[in-house]
Every structure is written in structure tokens, then in C-alpha cells.
Amino acid sequence: MPTQNIQNMTLCALKRGMSEKEFTSLEVIETLLARISDHGGSLNAFITVTAEQAITEAKNADKLMAVGENKPLLGLPLAHKDLFCTDGILTSCASKMLHNFIPPYDASVVKNLKASGAIMLGKTNMDEFAMGSSNETSYYGSVKNPWNLELSPGGSSGGSASAVAACLVPAATGTDTGGSIRQPAALTGITGIKPTYGRVSRFGMIAFASSLDQGGVFARSVEDAALLLGEMAGFDENDSTSVDVPVPDYMSSINQSIKGLKIGLVRQHFDAGLDNNNAKAVREALEVLEDQGAEIIEIDLPNIELSVPTYYVVASAECSSNLSRYDGVRFGYRAENYKDLNEFYCKTRGEGFGAEVKRRIMTGTYVLSAGYYDAYYLKAQKVRQLISQDFKQAFEKVDLIAGPTTPSPAFALGAKMDDPIEMYLNDIYTIGANLAGLPGMSIPCGFVNDLPIGLQLVGKHFDEESLLQCGHRYQQKTDWHTRVPERFK
Amino acid sequence: MNSNWEIVIGLEIHAQLATSSKIFSGASTAYGGEPNTQACLVDLGFPGTLPVLNQQAIEMAIRFGLAIDAEISPRSVFARKNYFYPDLPKGYQISQLDLPIVVGGNMSILDGDGNEKIIGITRAHLEEDAGKSVHEGLDGLSGIDLNRAGTPLLEIVSEPEMSSAKEAVAYMRKIHSIVRYLEISDGNMQEGSFRCDANVSIKRFDQKELGTRAELKNLNSFKFIEKAINHEVMRQIEIIEDGGTVTQETRLYDADLDETRPMRSKEEANDYRYFPDPDLQPVIIDKDYINEIKASLPELPSIKKERFIESYKLKSTDAEVLTASKQLADFYEKVKQLTEIDSQIVANWIIGDYTAALNKDDLDIVDSKISATDLAGLLNKIADQTISGKIAKEVFDAMWKGEGSAEEIIERKGLVQITDDSEIENIVNQVIENNPSQVKDYLDGKSQLLGYFVGQIMKETKGKANPQKVNEIIKRKLI
Numbered sequence: 016m017p018t019q020n021i022q023n024m025t026l027c028a029l030k031r032g033m034s035e036k037e038f039t040s041l042e043v044i045e046t047l048l049a050r051i052s053d054h055g056g057s058l059n060a061f062i063t064v065t066a067e068q069a070i071t072e073a074k075n076a077d078k079l080m081a082v083g084e085n086k087p088l089l090g091l092p093l094a095h096k097d098l099f100c101t102d103g104i105l106t107s108c109a110s111k112m113l114h115n116f117i118p119p120y121d122a123s124v125v126k127n128l129k130a131s132g133a134i135m136l137g138k139t140n141m142d143e144f145a146m147g148s149s150n151e152t153s154y155y156g157s158v159k160n161p162w163n164l165e166l167s168p169g170g171s172s173g174g175s176a177s178a179v180a181a182c183l184v185p186a187a188t189g190t191d192t193g194g195s196i197r198q199p200a201a202l203t204g205i206t207g208i209k210p211t212y213g214r215v216s217r218f219g220m221i222a223f224a225s226s227l228d229q230g231g232v233f234a235r236s237v238e239d240a241a242l243l244l245g246e247m248a249g250f251d252e253n254d255s256t257s258v259d260v261p262v263p264d265y266m267s268s269i270n271q272s273i274k275g276l277k278i279g280l281v282r283q284h285f286d287a288g289l290d291n292n293n294a295k296a297v298r299e300a301l302e303v304l305e306d307q308g309a310e311i312i313e314i315d316l317p318n319i320e321l322s323v324p325t326y327y328v329v330a331s332a333e334c335s336s337n338l339s340r341y342d343g344v345r346f347g348y349r350a351e352n353y354k355d356l357n358e359f360y361c362k363t364r365g366e367g368f369g370a371e372v373k374r375r376i377m378t379g380t381y382v383l384s385a386g387y388y389d390a391y392y393l394k395a396q397k398v399r400q401l402i403s404q405d406f407k408q409a410f411e412k413v414d415l416i417a418g419p420t421t422p423s424p425a426f427a428l429g430a431k432m433d434d435p436i437e438m439y440l441n442d443i444y445t446i447g448a449n450l451a452g453l454p455g456m457s458i459p460c461g462f463v464n465d466l467p468i469g470l471q472l473v474g475k476h477f478d479e480e481s482l483l484q485c486g487h488r489y490q491q492k493t494d495w496h497t498r499v500p501e502r503f504k
Numbered sequence: 505m506n507s508n509w510e511i512v513i514g515l516e517i518h519a520q521l522a523t524s525s526k527i528f529s530g531a532s533t534a535y536g537g538e539p540n541t542q543a544c545l546v547d548l549g550f551p552g553t554l555p556v557l558n559q560q561a562i563e564m565a566i567r568f569g570l571a572i573d574a575e576i577s578p579r580s581v582f583a584r585k586n587y588f589y590p591d592l593p594k595g596y597q598i599s600q601l602d603l604p605i606v607v608g609g610n611m612s613i614l615d616g617d618g619n620e621k622i623i624g625i626t627r628a629h630l631e632e633d634a635g636k637s638v639h640e641g642l643d644g645l646s647g648i649d650l651n652r653a654g655t656p657l658l659e660i661v662s663e664p665e666m667s668s669a670k671e672a673v674a675y676m677r678k679i680h681s682i683v684r685y686l687e688i689s690d691g692n693m694q695e696g697s698f699r700c701d702a703n704v705s706i707k708r709f710d711q712k713e714l715g716t717r718a719e720l721k722n723l724n725s726f727k728f729i730e731k732a733i734n735h736e737v738m739r740q741i742e743i744i745e746d747g748g749t750v751t752q753e754t755r756l757y758d759a760d761l762d763e764t765r766p767m768r769s770k771e772e773a774n775d776y777r778y779f780p781d782p783d784l785q786p787v788i789i790d791k792d793y794i795n796e797i798k799a800s801l802p803e804l805p806s807i808k809k810e811r812f813i814e815s816y817k818l819k820s821t822d823a824e825v826l827t828a829s830k831q832l833a834d835f836y837e838k839v840k841q842l843t844e845i846d847s848q849i850v851a852n853w854i855i856g857d858y859t860a861a862l863n864k865d866d867l868d869i870v871d872s873k874i875s876a877t878d879l880a881g882l883l884n885k886i887a888d889q890t891i892s893g894k895i896a897k898e899v900f901d902a903m904w905k906g907e908g909s910a911e912e913i914i915e916r917k918g919l920v921q922i923t924d925d926s927e928i929e930n931i932v933n934q935v936i937e938n939n940p941s942q943v944k945d946y947l948d949g950k951s952q953l954l955g956y957f958v959g960q961i962m963k964e965t966k967g968k969a970n971p972q973k974v975n976e977i978i979k980r981k982l983i
Contacts, residue, residue, distance in 0.1 A: 256783065256785065
């Protein structure tokens with residue numbers, strides 16, 4: 016029975032299997048839908064499962080393959096984070112505010128992947144409006160970490176990470192505003208890449224913080240991430256912040272040697288906040304890369320410690336404005352009883368948004384207010400410039416920057432919910448790449464207390480290729496990325 | 505009472521740009537569609553949608569900037585103005601604050617004494633319009649029409665340099681004329697494509713600092729602007745002379761009651777929390793692009809006026825009137841080209857009878873009942889002495905009523921001028937015979953009676969006798 020190991024296969028392996036007629040797309044889709052139905056509940060990874068549509072598309076893909084059609088992702092399964100608009104399918108942002116929102120259009124990312132032949136199995140759970148680092152702010156409940164159901168998978172793209180780590184789907188999209196792909200990838204032991212800001216269209220990707228948000232992917236290998244990224248990326252005239260640069264053929268350059276590659280190790284990343292075992296695993300990972308010919312150079316990012324407060328000013332400011340459109344007038348949740356316009360707004364927004372979203376809207380409104388703008392928003396923008404400068408200077412000496420993705424492995428659900436600052440500090444290593452618009456990737460690099468941890472690689476603008484080459488080379492020499500939680504084998 | 509007070513007025517004019525699609529989306533900007541039929545997902549503020557700047561709006565703003573001698577910012581930035589209102593779909597309006605596209609500039613007007621006065625223009629920036637709330641015919645409910653949401657506006661902000669309602673109107677007319685010359689706005693005030701807010705304050709002549717201002721909102725006719733400002737000035741004078749102080753506030757002009765009243769404080773007590781829109785890149789404009797647009801600018805009113813004075817030998821005031829609108833100026837030049845008659849006579853006809861007829865029927869030149877060719881046809885009949893100027897007015901009226909061309913009407917009504925000397929002589933003889941006493945008085949030196957004889961002769965001929973010949977013959981006969 017070939018279908019027995021379908022669940023553990025990477026996209027590339029599935030693609031080979033289908034082209035060699037070992038199994039059909041329909042068999043793949045049905046196997047995974049069955050797994051989602053068996054395990055989806057315990058993980059709470061999906062908000063919507065689009066089984067019927069997926070089966071229809073799989074049958075169609077099989078027909079196309081039979082007549083020699085050769086799209087790059089034809090018949091391959093994936094899932095979308097529930098903030099990518101999907102035509103005719105609920106797109107909730109895991110918020111009560113959009114619990115009934117059915118977009119009349121596809122996000123550009125969804126459209127691109129569909130055009131390449133991919134089949135969507137469903138929409139994954141997430142922190143409400145992507146605001147959170149533990150996937151506990153979802154209106155649909157927390158997502159569980161497949162390595163230990165008591166633990167958080169990280170966030171905000173926790174549903175996508177959990178589903179991929181538990182082999183419910185080989186790959187899924189996510190978005191990363193301050194670490195929302197890389198942190199859950201690290202905490203669930205999979206590969207996650209956030210490309211350069213402007214590489215992937217934001218059109219149809221429901222905004223949290225426009226200048227930081229970037230779509231990306233989760234997969235079980237760097238090679239799969241490269242395959243998907245190549246298909247979803249590219250200039251989009253509907254997004255003024257997408258950049259018109261050619262997308263390289265990641266799959267053809269991924270095997271290039273990393274000999275002579277200069278990898279920077281950030282001194283500031285190895286201070287008191289980092290778990291000792293984490294630090295040890297990261298240093299061991301770097302030794303593997305050194306063995307492959309890479310050169311490790313210590314570097315400084317002097318202002319990186321300011322990245323968390325800077326981020327929470329900028330991101331909150333933007334979200335306070337981005338989320339103003341949820342007013343109950345045209346779509347989404349609308350309060351029932353109100354006596355005037357003001358009460359209509361207050362009730363709709365008061366009832367429709369969760370606590371963390373409200374906290375950030377209020378923070379953002381405050382930092383943009385007359386009298387506080389200069390002290391907070393403007394100051395944060397200046398610090399953001401400094402942080403970008405730090406990276407720029409570092410990249411004069413090195414090709415890549417490596418370090419831990421998170422300070423520690425997965426934490427217990429509920430452990431940090433009462434302390435927002437403690438929660439925010441979980442993104443301390445990832446936020447810098449968002450502030451500077453740089454591509455970043457997390458790959459599994461070991462286990463601490465039987466829980467996976469990640470190695471983060473950050474590259475120059477539009478140089479995802481170096482990240483992918485380096486990560487792929489590492490995965491050729493290690494097997495961390497092939498580990499699957501016992502319960503989901 | 506006014507003489508103790510100096511009036512200070514600044515205007516913020518909103519000109520709707522004549523782009524075919526909206527400033528940040530591809531939806532149509534046409535006026536008058538069924539509610540919400542011209543609003544796409546971007547205009548509706550749907551989750552995930554993003555704005556894409558309409559290049560045509562940038563070009564139009566640059567055209568305006570060049571026409572008022574302003575600086576075109578090499579880098580301008582769109583910002584979000586945040587506030588909640590049901591007809592504002594995104595909860596913010598995309599506008600420009602710190603870095604507008606057009607900076608500085610000026611416009612010359614004629615002040616109350618007919619002297620040239622330069623009014624400074626602070627800035628002009630691009631922004632999107634909001635939708636409309638509809639309250640009528642909905643049984644106590646409110647409706648939202650988002651057809652207008654996202655329509656491009658150019659907000660033109662003047663310095664507080666106008667010192668009477670008349671100057672404010674003159675300035676607004678000048679800007680109106682410029683945007684229409686540049687073909688960047690249809691200037692239709694009834695449809696709201698051209699409207700303004702006026703900041704009005706008063707101060708004593710010896711007072712250095714400006715008085716507290718009131719902002720009058722949404723004035724959309726030249727008549728209302730003048731009335732509203734005059735009314736507001738009187739209100740402020742009364743307050744201060746009664747020992748009170750003017751409150752800084754936003755007031756609405758009610759045309760029906762001819763008064764201004766404060767808007768509810770809720771409507772204005774906003775902290776807009778402006779910040780640069782992260783969905784849009786700064787607008788970078790290079791010199792070559794500006795030069796390209798400069799080269800394509802039409803002849804502007806001030807230059808056209810000078811040319812009209814120079815080449816057509818027109819009076820300055822007439823040239824001013826004719827060049828106030830490009831259509832009128834074009835009409836003048838077309839008529840002028842088709843007729844041999846003196847250019848000042850052409851001007852008199854266009855400024856006089858022709859404009860009066862348009863005004864009477866409330867028509868634009870494009871809807872005129874008489875074309876340039878028609879009018880030239882009529883004027884040519886004066887030039888070749890087929891009819892007199894007086895008869896021409898009768899023919900003009902008939903033409904306006906659609907009775908045919910000048911030639912047809914003259915023919916049909918038998919209005920051809922009598923120029924035959926012997927025929928006129930016969931009538932002159934008859935008039936002399938019938939008015940012996942007047943003839944005697946005339947010969948005794950009452951030369952003003954000449955007009956009486958001419959009148960009699962015109963009466964006999966129903967005005968068709970050539971007036972010059974009549975004069976000549978009478979004078980010859982009565983020596």
C-alpha cells in the first residue's frame with residue numbers, strides 16, 4: 016500500500032511519486048483529508064477544511080496529468096493561513112469580527128499557487144489578525160503543538176505550522192510580521208521562510224502591519240520551501256509595495272555549494288536571554304555549516320535590543336489604522352442593539368475583537384495621537400532606520416546572518432498569556448528581519464528537552480537563494496527536519 | 505461699520521480631477537450612477553485590498569502646479585487621515601500632509617478697485633473623496649453610496665490673503681478658470697466637482713496678529729461663497745463689537761436661511777492621527793517628466809489675454825472676459841477667423857448678445873444654439889452691408905430660436921438693407937414734405953433734429969434703410 020507513507024512525504028517526493036504513477040493526486044488528497052479528520056480536532060489546526068473542493072480538484076489534476084500536463088505543483092496539497100482571501104471560502108483571520116466573511120476574490124498568493132496546480136485542503140488557524148506569538152488569541156481556540164499537546168505551537172501562523180509538523184499536509188502558507196512564520200516553524204520542528212519584504216504580493220493578504228507583513232511558507236524541507244516560494248513570489252501590480260525584480264529559479268540553484276559563504280554570528284544574540292541548550296544547538300549547527308566550507312564571522316547589531324519596542328510601536332500604529340475598516344457597515348460582525356452611530360461602532364468593535372487585538376489597537380492609537388506622535392511613532396521610525404543600517408553594515412562583511420530563532424523551545428499554553436511583554440520577547444531574534452525587510456528562514460537544528468528548536472538564517476534583500484542553499488546543504492547533512500512527533504507517525 | 509475692520513480670508517478649494525478612474529482603484533468616476541455601482545472592492549475597503557496610485561492624477565496635479573508657478577515636490581508622500589464615518593470605508597482617508605505634491609505658487613486677481621493683486625497659494629495636495637450618506641426616502645434609515653469614494657481631489661490651499669468676499673470670489677473664479685483650461689477638472693459646481701471651505705477672520709487695522717477664524721464648509725457656488733463670507737464677517741464684527749470673542753469652529757452655510765451655523769462639535773473634535781500610508785510608496789517625480797508636462801501645457805488665461813490685446817487690439821477688460829474661459833476664447837477666435845468684420849465688433853457681439861442669450865437659457869457654450877460659424881455668417885452680413893447692426897440683433901434672436909441661418913432669415917423676412925440711392929431719396933423727399941415745421945426748425949439751426957428725420961425714415965422702411973446713406977442724403981437735401 017503506497018498510501019501508507021504519503022503523509023510523511025515532502026512535496027518533491029509526492030511530485031515524483033505522482034509522475035512515476037506510484038499514486039494519484041486523489042489518493043494523496045484523500046489520505047491527507049482522512050488524517051485531518053482524525054487528528055485535526057486534537058490539534059485545532061484548521062478553521063475550515065475544503066474537502067469536497069479538494070477532491071474535485073484532485074480528480075481534475077489526475078486527468079490533466081494523464082494527458083501530460085506538467086504544472087510545477089499540479090495535484091500537490093497545501094493549506095492556507097486563514098488570512099489569505101479565498102474566493103467563496105470563509106476567511107476569518109481567526110476573529111469573531113470576520114467569522115462570516117466570505118471574500119469574493121482570491122489573494123494573489125492563492126491565485127499564483129492555484130495557477131501552478133496546487134490543491135488547497137483548508138484554511139489554518141492562527142492568532143486573531145496575526146497578533147500573537149502562541150496562537151492563543153484565536154476566536155476558534157488555541158492550536159496545540161504536535162510534539163506535546165499541552166504546549167503552544169507558537170504564532171501567529173500556529174495552525175499552518177502544527178498541520179505541517181503533524182503531517183496533516185506537507186506544506187502551508189503563513190505570514191510573518193515579527194516572526195510569525197519563523198517562530199512557529201522553530202517550535203514545531205519544521206522549515207519556515209519569510210521572504211524579502213516586497214517579494215510576495217500582499218494583495219488579498221489581510222493586513223496586520225502593512226510595512227512589516229510578508230507572506231511565506233512552511234514545509235518539511237528547504238527544498239519544498241524553495242519549490243513553493245518560486246511559485247508564489249513575483250511582482251504584482253495590485254500591490255504597490257511589491258518589487259519588480261525577477262524571481263530566480265530557486266530549485267535549480269539550491270544545490271550550489273556554500274564553500275566560502277561568510278556567515279555572521281550576532282554577538283548580541285547570545286546574551287542572558289538565550290537558553291543554554293539552545294545556544295549549544297545553534298553553535299553545533301554552525302559547525303555543520305563550517306564543515307561544508309562556510310566561514311563563521313562574529314558580528315554586531317548594536318541596536319538590535321531595541322527591535323522589540325520599536326516593532327510594537329510601528330506594528331501597533333499600522334494595525335490601529337488597518338483595522339479601522341472593521342466597523343460593521345459593509346462586512347463582518349455587526350452588533351445587534353445600538354441606539355446611535357457611536358454605540359454601533361463601540362459595540363461592533365468591542366464585541367468583534369478579542370483582547371490582544373484591542374490592546375494593540377489602543378497602543379497604536381495612542382502612539383499616533385497628537386502630542387505623542389513624535390515621542391513614539393516618529394522615534395520608532397528613526398530607530399527602525401538605525402536597525403536597518405546595522406544590518407546593512409553587517410552585510411558588508413558577511414553573506415548571511417545566523418543565530419537562534421527563539422530564546423527557548425515551545426512553552427506551555429497559558430504560560431505567557433497574562434504577561435504581554437514576556438510574550439512579545441519571544442520574537443526578540445526574529446523582529447529585526449521584519450524591521451529591515453530582510454528574508455529570514457528557520458530550520459530545525461536539534462532538540463532541547465525533547466522539543467525542537469530552530470536555527471535562523473537572515474539574508475540580504477532579495478537574496479533568498481543564499482538562505483535556501485545554506486539550509487538545503489544543512490538538511491543534506493542532518494536529519495532534524497525529518498523527525499515526526501511520535502503521536503503523528 | 506466695516507471700515508474699522510480688516511477682513512482676512514483664506515480658501516481651501518477642492519477640485520475633483522477629471523481622471524477616468526479613481527485615484528487608487530480602477531472603478532469609474534462618472535457622475536450619477538446608481539448607488540454603489542461604481543465602487544470596486546478597493547473602494548469598499550474590503551479586507552486584503554490595496555491602493556494603487558493613478559498616474560493620471562499625478563500628471564494633473566503637476567499641470568496645476570506648473571500653471572500657478574509652484575514648485576513640484578521631487579518626493580511627495582501619501583498619509584492616512586484616520587476617523588470613523590459610515591461613508592469612509594477604510595476608516596481613513598488617503599491624503600497628503602507633510603509632503604504635498606505642489607508647494608507654493610500664486611494667482612493674480614483684480615481687487616475691489618480693479619488693481620491687480622497677487623494671492624499666494626500655500627500648497628495643493630492629492631487626496632481621495634469619501635462616499636455619501638443618504639438619508640432621504642429610506643424610512644428613517646441611512647444609506648451609504650460609495651460611488652464617489654476614491655474619486656481624486658486636488659485640494660488647493662491659499663494663503664489668508666483675500667480681504668473681501670469679492671476678492672475671494674475673484675480668486676475662486678480664477679482657479680476655476682485655470683483648472684478648466686488645464687482640462688484637469690470639469691469644474692461642475694452643482695455636482696460638487698468644485699467646492700471650497702473658507703477660513704474667515706477679522707482684525708482691527710492696527711492689530712498685528714490674525715483674529716480667531718471660523719471655517720465655513722462646503723461652499724459650492726460663487727454666489728453662496730460671497731453671501732456666506734459677508735454674513736460671517738458681519739457676525740464676527742457684531743460679536744466683537746458687543747464685547748465678545750469669536751470661537752474657533754467649523755460652520756455650515758445654510759443657503760435657504762442665508763446664515764451660518766456651527767457644526768456639532770462631535771463632527772470636528774477629531775485627532776486624525778496622520779501617518780505615512782505604508783501601502784503606498786513615496787511619489788518620486790523627476791525633472792524630465794515635469795518638463796515633458798510643461799511642454800504640453802495649453803496657453804494659460806493671462807498669456808492668452810495679452811495676446812488678444814496685442815493681436816486683436818481689444819480693450820483689456822474685454823480680453824479679460826473673453827479669456828476667462830477657454831471655450832469662450834476659442835469661440836471668439838473661431839468667429840474672428842470666419843469673418844472680416846472688426847475684431848472689437850466680434851468681441852462686442854460675443855460679450856453682449858451672445859453671452860446674454862447663453863445666460864438667459866442657462867446654457868454652456870457646448871450647448872449653444874448658435875455655432876461660431878452661424879455667428880460669423882451673421883456678422884458677415886453686417887460687414888457686407890446686407891443688413892444694419894440693428895437689424896442684425898433681430899436676426900440673431902430669430903437664429904437663437906432656431907429659425908435658420910442668417911441668410912435664410914434675412915431672405916425670408918425681407919430684411920435686406922435698402923442701399924439704392926434713388927429709393928432712399930424718394931422716401932427722404934416724402935418725409936421732408938410731411939414735416940414742414942421740423943424742416944424749418946432744422947434749417948434754423950436745430951441740428952439735433954437730424955435724428956428725428958432718420959427715425960422717420962427708418963420707420964417708413966422698417967429699419968431697412970442703410971443708416972449711413974440716409975444721413976448723407978438728408979444732409980444733402982436740407983441745405
